[in-house]
Amino acid sequence: MDAASLSAGAKAAAERIRALDVGMLSFREPLKEHCSWEIGGPADIFVQPSEDAQVLRLLRFVREEGLPLVVIGRGTNLLFADEGFRGVVMKFGRRFSDFSVDGASIRARGGLWVPRLVKNLVEAGLSGLEHAAGIPGSFGGLVTMNGGSLRHGVGERVVEVRAVSFAGETRAFSREECGFSYRNSFFQRASDSPESRWIVLEARLELVPAERNDIRREVLGILEERRGKFPLDKPNCGSVFTNDPSVYELAGPPGKIVEAAGLKGLRVGGAEVSHRHANFIVNLGGATASDVLSLIAEIRRRVHDRIGVWLECEVRYVGADGTLVPASTASENLRPEGK
Ligand SMILES: Cc1cc2nc3c(=O)[nH]c(=O)nc-3n(C[C@H](O)[C@H](O)[C@H](O)COP(=O)(O)OP(=O)(O)OC[C@H]3O[C@@H](n4cnc5c(N)ncnc54)[C@H](O)[C@@H]3O)c2cc1C
Structure with a gap:
């Protein structure tokens, strides 16, 4: 344009x-x-x-x-x-995706596509990031979100992250300084305020040498399981609600909570709670951000009425002014449907 x-x-x-x-x-x-x-x-x-x-x-x-x-x-x-x-x-442009191996240590740039990274690790015979198979994000996004699956996050393998602040300061962060927690990191928390934001340029991970065929088998198994579980045929953003450990203890994972509330198939405009996995919202065609936020608000309200818990979102909302907040926070500014 x-x-x-x-x-x-x-x-x-x-x-x-x-x-x-x-x-x-x-x-x-x-x-x-x-x-x-x-x-x-x-x-x-x-x-x-x-x-x-x-x-x-x-x-x-x-x-x-x-x-x-x-x-x-x-x-x-x-x-x-x-x-x-x-x-x-x-x-990051396509060229921001270098990848290099040094023994069991790898260095990858922020723009590297995670499926490509996982493939590179299989080829290099390095184990430890199989759980990220099927995550369609960039490496920088994975580090920022501490993404992963099967109760793992990439942060477990991080040795060092190199990042630049919006103020222009470039520095290295140790794993401790990255402050990884469940689907969260220092870099994500810092993005709450535009002045304190950082850009993850690259990171070094320490992995474990293993048989290539064993790693490949593990990765293929995970991909197969995900294909069976997730509605990958329609546009979606992965898990909408975060799997908070205290909520999990009380009522199970968010997908089960939304399903138990009878909300599979609930629809606002072109956005629908997936019939296959209730923690996914799919775009049936022409869905707007307002449709998705209204649907999130409605799910949260009904779950709260039922079990007294407000589900929080893993998905983040980018406002027209550049605010970056969990979509659950953005949905609180909407009136519930029909009111
Ligand atoms: C089908 C599907 C399945 C998924 N499965 C999983 C799963 O199993 N586990 C999981 O954890 N996630 C999953 N996700 C969610 C998502 O893929 C991950 O959170 C991923 O790590 C996000 O990467 P991204 O590059 O798309 O980041 P974006 O969505 O573009 O950004 C996410 C956040 O990170 C920030 N960010 C991105 N790059 C950088 C950078 N270089 N420096 C600083 N900040 C940055 C953005 O500002 C934003 O706040 C899934 C998504 C889909 C669509």
């Missing part, structure tokens, strides 16, 4: 960013093309850097222009506003 349809302020910023070498640029970029739910309006400026120097130049530009910046990976855990975003979205 070109810059012609931007507001006057955004158009002026677009002209200035064109003069800089910050990576691939587009304007009024439809965010639904960068989100596995296929939902979201346009971002004023969309940048795909290929190297650290371009990221640093971009950070300096947004600071000088006073523009809001949001960093995304593959958009597999994000819901973008229907209005899109009046600022700059940064997504």
Whole structure:
């Protein structure tokens, strides 16, 4: 898309960013093309850097222009506003995906696609990240979300993360400094406030040498199980609600809680609670962010009425002003359906 349809302020910023070498640029970029739910309006400026120097130049530009910046990976855990975003979205370009092996240690760049990473690890005969098989995100997103499955998270294997702050400071974080907890990390918590955000550039993981065929068998088994369990034929964003240990103890995993409340098949507009797995919301076609937020609000209300628990979202919502909050928080600003 070109810059012609931007507001006057955004158009002026677009002209200035064109003069800089910050990576691939587009304007009024439809965010639904960068989100596995296929939902979201346009971002004023969309940048795909290929190297650290371009990221640093971009950070300096947004600071000088006073523009809001949001960093995304593959958009597999994000819901973008229907209005899109009046600022700059940064997504690593394809070239930001280097991968190298040194004994049992690997280093990967933030833009590497997790399925590719898992394949590389099988080929390298390194075990420890099989649980991430089938997670469709970027490596930077995986580290930020401490993603994983089967009660594991990538953080268990992290030795060091190299990241740059929005203020332009690049530094290495030890595993302890990354503050990993269930589907959470320092980098995710820091993103609550635009001033304290960091970009995960790359990370080093320590794995365990093992037989390639054993690792491959494990990965294929996990992929097979996921294909049977999840509604992968319709646009979705993986698990919507987080599996909070205290809620789990009380009532089980979120999918079971939503199912027990009789909410499979509940629909708002084009968004529906999956019949196959109740912790998934699928886009039946033409779903909007408001449909998804209204559906989340309705599920939370009905579950709360039933068992007295407010389910919280793993999926994060990107508002038109660049706020980044759990979708459950964004859904609280809506009125329940029909009221
Ligand atoms: C079909 C399906 C299955 C899934 N299964 C699982 C699963 O089993 N386990 C699991 O944990 N998740 C799962 N997910 C969710 C999702 O894939 C993970 O959370 C993944 O780690 C998100 O990566 P991403 O690159 O898509 O991040 P995005 O969704 O683009 O972003 C997520 C958050 O991370 C931030 N972020 C992304 N990249 C960076 C970076 N480089 N630096 C700083 N911040 C960054 C964003 O700002 C945002 O706050 C699934 C999703 C789908 C669609």
